[in-house]
Amino acid sequence: MGWQADSPWQAVVSxxxxxxxxxxxxxxTAPGKLGQLLAQLTSHAPESALLTAAxxxxxxxxxxxxxxxxxxxxxxxxxxDDLPRCSTRAGRFLQQMLQRQYxxxxxxxxxxxxxxxxxxxxxxxxxxxxxxxxxxxxxxxxLPVLGQRGRWLAAQNLDWxxxxxxxxxxxxxxxxxxxxxxxxxxxxxxxxxxxxxxxxATWSHxxxxxxxxFLETFRTGLSLADEPFLxxxxxxxxxxxxxxxxxxxxxxxxxRLCQRLAEQVQQHIFLxxxxxxTLTVQLPDSLNPALIHDGIEPKPSQFxxxxxxxxxxxxxxxxxxxxxxxxxxxxxxxxxxxxxHAKDHEWEAVLLEGWALAAKRQQNADxxxxxxxxxxxxxxxxxxxxxxxxxDSLLNILSFNQQSAVLVDLLKSGPGKVxxxxxxxxxRSRDGWSLKLAETVLDHLEDYLSHQNPAMNQAWxxxxxxxxxxxxxxxxLLPRAVQLQEGLPPDSPWAASVREFLALLRxxxxxxxxxxxxxxx
Amino acid sequence: xQTQWTPEQVLALAPDAxxxxxxxxxAIGHKWSSLGTHQSAVWGECQGxxxxxxxxxxxxxxxxxxxxxxxxxxxCKHGLALFLLLAEQSSGFAEQEPPDWVAEWLLSRTQRSxxxxxxxxxxKEQTADPQAQAKRAAARQQKVSAGIxxxxxxxxxxxxxxxxxxxxxxxxxxxxxxxxxxxAQAPGLARRxxxxxxxxxxxxxxxxxxxxxxxQIYLLLEGCDRIETLPxxxxxxxxxxxxxxxxxxxxxxxxxxxxxWLIVGQRIQQEDRLKVRRxxxxxxxxxxxxxxxxFAHGQxxxxxxxxxxxxxxxxxxxxxxxxPLRALVKTRRESVPLSKSPPGYAGIEDAIxxxxxxxxxxxxxxxxxxxxxxFPLLLQAVVPLRDGERWLLRDAQGLVLPLLxxxxxxxxxxxxxxxxxHPLTLFGEWNGTELLPLSVWVEEAxxxxxx
Numbered sequence: 002m003g004w005q006a007d008s009p010w011q012a013v014v015s016x017x018x019x020x021x022x023x024x025x026x027x028x029x030t031a032p033g034k035l036g037q038l039l040a041q042l043t044s045h046a047p048e049s050a051l052l053t054a055a056x057x058x059x060x061x062x063x064x065x066x067x068x069x070x071x072x073x074x075x076x077x078x079x080x081x082d083d084l085p086r087c088s089t090r091a092g093r094f095l096q097q098m099l100q101r102q103y104x105x106x107x108x109x110x111x112x113x114x115x116x117x118x119x120x121x122x123x124x125x126x127x128x129x130x131x132x133x134x135x136x137x138x139x140x141x142x143x144l145p146v147l148g149q150r151g152r153w154l155a156a157q158n159l160d161w162x163x164x165x166x167x168x169x170x171x172x173x174x175x176x177x178x179x180x181x182x183x184x185x186x187x188x189x190x191x192x193x194x195x196x197x198x199x200x201x202a203t204w205s206h207x208x209x210x211x212x213x214x215f216l217e218t219f220r221t222g223l224s225l226a227d228e229p230f231l232x233x234x235x236x237x238x239x240x241x242x243x244x245x246x247x248x249x250x251x252x253x254x255x256x257r258l259c260q261r262l263a264e265q266v267q268q269h270i271f272l273x274x275x276x277x278x279t280l281t282v283q284l285p286d287s288l289n290p291a292l293i294h295d296g297i298e299p300k301p302s303q304f305x306x307x308x309x310x311x312x313x314x315x316x317x318x319x320x321x322x323x324x325x326x327x328x329x330x331x332x333x334x335x336x337x338x339x340x341x342h343a344k345d346h347e348w349e350a351v352l353l354e355g356w357a358l359a360a361k362r363q364q365n366a367d368x369x370x371x372x373x374x375x376x377x378x379x380x381x382x383x384x385x386x387x388x389x390x391x392x393d394s395l396l397n398i399l400s401f402n403q404q405s406a407v408l409v410d411l412l413k414s415g416p417g418k419v420x421x422x423x424x425x426x427x428x429r430s431r432d433g434w435s436l437k438l439a440e441t442v443l444d445h446l447e448d449y450l451s452h453q454n455p456a457m458n459q460a461w462x463x464x465x466x467x468x469x470x471x472x473x474x475x476x477x478l479l480p481r482a483v484q485l486q487e488g489l490p491p492d493s494p495w496a497a498s499v500r501e502f503l504a505l506l507r508x509x510x511x512x513x514x515x516x517x518x519x520x521x522x
Numbered sequence: 523x524q525t526q527w528t529p530e531q532v533l534a535l536a537p538d539a540x541x542x543x544x545x546x547x548x549a550i551g552h553k554w555s556s557l558g559t560h561q562s563a564v565w566g567e568c569q570g571x572x573x574x575x576x577x578x579x580x581x582x583x584x585x586x587x588x589x590x591x592x593x594x595x596x597x598c599k600h601g602l603a604l605f606l607l608l609a610e611q612s613s614g615f616a617e618q619e620p621p622d623w624v625a626e627w628l629l630s631r632t633q634r635s636x637x638x639x640x641x642x643x644x645x646k647e648q649t650a651d652p653q654a655q656a657k658r659a660a661a662r663q664q665k666v667s668a669g670i671x672x673x674x675x676x677x678x679x680x681x682x683x684x685x686x687x688x689x690x691x692x693x694x695x696x697x698x699x700x701x702x703x704x705x706a707q708a709p710g711l712a713r714r715x716x717x718x719x720x721x722x723x724x725x726x727x728x729x730x731x732x733x734x735x736x737x738q739i740y741l742l743l744e745g746c747d748r749i750e751t752l753p754x755x756x757x758x759x760x761x762x763x764x765x766x767x768x769x770x771x772x773x774x775x776x777x778x779x780x781x782x783w784l785i786v787g788q789r790i791q792q793e794d795r796l797k798v799r800r801x802x803x804x805x806x807x808x809x810x811x812x813x814x815x816x817f818a819h820g821q822x823x824x825x826x827x828x829x830x831x832x833x834x835x836x837x838x839x840x841x842x843x844x845x846p847l848r849a850l851v852k853t854r855r856e857s858v859p860l861s862k863s864p865p866g867y868a869g870i871e872d873a874i875x876x877x878x879x880x881x882x883x884x885x886x887x888x889x890x891x892x893x894x895x896x897f898p899l900l901l902q903a904v905v906p907l908r909d910g911e912r913w914l915l916r917d918a919q920g921l922v923l924p925l926l927x928x929x930x931x932x933x934x935x936x937x938x939x940x941x942x943x944h945p946l947t948l949f950g951e952w953n954g955t956e957l958l959p960l961s962v963w964v965e966e967a968x969x970x971x972x973x
Contacts, residue, residue, distance in 0.1 A: 020684025
């Protein structure tokens with residue numbers, strides 16, 4: 002409440018702070034009836050006069066209070082022309098997940114709302130925006146369901162700036178490093194040429210660490226048009242920039258770098274056209290400067306060094322940067338046959354890992370299937386030489402249906418069991434399953450859960466995995482999943498996990514139904 | 523059958539977060555059997571861990587719960603789950619004659635409320651010996667008067683010595699004098715003195731607030747000194763402020779106000795082991811505000827169920843006061859569905875005045891009763907906005923009210939999200955300087971802002 006500086010009230014407060022024994026109290030003056038009242042107090046004892054005057058003045062102030070006029074400026078109201086809100090019922094499922102019940106299903110909720118072109122009910126926006134602030138990986142899913150209202154709200158809170166309208170060219174010129182990176186990323190997905198031109202203009206002034214990060218944006222919309230710029234970057238001062246540029250060029254099979262390495266690599270690997278063709282591998286004796294220029298690293302990392310010698314490491318990298326089409330065109334046989342010849346070869350690891358690296362860079366589904374054919378047939382966990390060429394990331398290169406087909410084969414005709422580590426880890430790394438895969442997994446689960454006492458070492462994995470399975474099984478299979486529970490022997494140690502598994506599936510089923518109703522109905 | 527319930531309202535009835543969560547978990551059709559409904563009753567059987575299913579039933583007219591499970595929570599998770607099922611998928615309930623176990627309970631409830639009504643209409647025959655009563659009242663009067671004199675001297679002492687050193691005093695200074703007032707049977711004064719201890723240590727501006735509160739208490743004491751010369755309603759107010767509780771029977775003997783009362787807001791505060799609930803009502807025909815105060819100990823539920831955003835067809839009787847707000851429910855329509863559907867946003871819009879109108883009635887109220895602590899503000903067409911670190915409400919003319927400075931950020935942002943910069947209808951408690959928002963209406967929908 003705004004008390005004025007030299008008001009009668011202030012006079013009374015000052016007197017009260019000091020105390021009447023130090024300074025006698027004289028009642029302040031005021032106009033009107035208030036003044037008459039205060040004047041009557043002279044006959045009171047000083048303490049009584051002070052308290053009564055204070056009571057009168059504070060009551061006078063309070064009862065006469067009037068709201069102030071706002072002088073600031075408020076943001077313009079949010080446009081009401083917005084996406085339709087999801088149904089109240091669907092909103093309630095969101096609320097539950099925001100309260101951390103069944104929260105693993107949240108991405109599915111966000112996806113459903115996005116598909117239907119609906120937005121989040123207003124009251125949940127603050128919680129959802131907070132969640133996106135904490136969990137970066139959810140942001141791209143949250144953005145489409147915020148609607149105008151969500152972005153309007155986010156613009157008023159710095160913590161939610163990630164949800165505000167995209168960065169602009171002005172951000173690129175004067176913004177923070179993060180804003181510039183964001184702008185470049187977005188531009189790269191829409192107009193890669195323009196993004197490259199912008200970067201080229203300032204390239205020589207950017208610090209090395211920023212150059213690497215800017216260069217990483219080239220993974221989006223990468224094409225041969227980027228080649229001259231990347232070739233230039235191969236001679237950069239910074240080792241990280243050179244490495245990134247080489248990696249990007251190696252991902253373009255038509256690039257000159259790939260052609261150069263293909264020429265090199267054919268001096269080291271031959272297919273002998275005997276009746277049973279065999280592969281001959283000759284490790285390079287030395288590493289010439291041209292190869293180092295093209296990104297072949299002379300020293301293996303400590304981890305790689307435990308598995309490969311120096312020369313084998315050079316060859317692996319050369320294979321990894323060679324266009325995969327080179328092998329099938331030179332030898333006139335399909336990828337599956339080629340990798341078959343490498344199986345059990347003295348240099349099996351060099352060949353297969355090199356091809357895996359190339360397949361990952363060149364996003365080549367045929368080669369990935371050929372390699373998985375070998376690795377999954379054994380059913381043992383392979384230790385990849387390069388940490389980013391894991392089986393699950395190779396599997397991601399395939400289409401959704403191909404991925405599911407590989408896993409169905411693994412379970413039906415391969416060594417895959419629903420409780421072995423390799424199969425479990427691949428199943429758990431998928432975002433969705435085909436109907437066929439889900440049915441196959443349910444068959445395996447039914448067999449395993451109803452007949453076996455869980456072996457101690459694998460049990461925990463499967464308990465945890467069940468919850469994740471419930472997230473990816475098509476909900477049409479709910480009745481089939483319920484049979485799982487019915488088939489459990491009495492007192493099964495799996496009862497609790499299966500119950501949770503079904504609860505999550507049912508939650509998803511109800512959630513999907515909630516999107517189908519409309520509020521007016 | 524009523525379908526006005528929303529899951530938010532149902533969950534608001536949960537005694538704690540765990541019950542709400544468990545209730546949600548059980549609100550799945552296949553966990554229940556023989557779901558049925560008849561008039562204002564719904565029931566169902568839920569398979570628990572025991573051999574026999576738990577029998578759960580709700581009388582929606584209040585709503586009141588009953589369940590055969592052993593849980594001491596009230597309502598239990600089964601009651602909540604059954605209610606949630608009704609709110610979310612009422613089609614699962616078959617209209618049918620209630621089974622015996624439901625019918626018995628409904629009958630006992632009707633009988634009970636009849637008895638209560640009888641009791642209220644019958645004049646009190648066996649009132650205690652009037653002479654003894656007068657004697658007791660006189661003895662208390664003496665005690666209170668002595669306490670008042672003591673407190674008056676104590677306050678004057680503080681003024682003589684000056685307030686400047688008060689922040690250095692320990693809380694014991696206040697506890698001691700508050701305890702003396704409890705002994706003097708003036709708990710209302712004791713509470714104000716304990717609050718003062720907090721005010722003194724509240725940082726910047728403490729001296730203004732402290733002097734204002736002390737002078738309010740002094741005004742109260744002055745009033746008591748010459749209580750006989752004051753109008754009856756001010757006398758009643760003074761007694762209430764001192765904490766001389768008037769019995770419910772005495773209150774109920776007063777004039778009854780029948781109306782369709784909209785429950786516009788609710789606030790529950792925890793004071794040690796005691797839960798204190800303020801429920802604010804707005805009479806749609808009389809355009810008057812009322813407040814129901816309820817208490818519950820520990821885990822105990824509140825006796826009556828009052829759901830914000832719904833309506834209550836009831837007769838209220840106000841406590842005698844210089845500005846009557848606190849009331850008791852005298853009669854409440856039981857076991858009969860509401861005759862009118864509760865009004866939504868438009869109903870409120872029509873009923874309430876603008877911000878300036880509300881401020882004017884606040885001024886009147888404060889002039890009539892200087893000891894008023896919360897005033898109900900039902901505001902039309904206000905826009906919440908964020909101004910630096912402050913949250914404000916602005917009306918169409920550009921006048922602003924500050925929201926509670928200790929408002930949870932989440933609540934402020936929720937308000938902003940709901941409005942989108944457009945006007946909304948809001949209810950809150952005004953303490954003379956800040957507004958605590960309790961409920962909002964946007965596009966026909968009611969939102970309770972949990973504190």
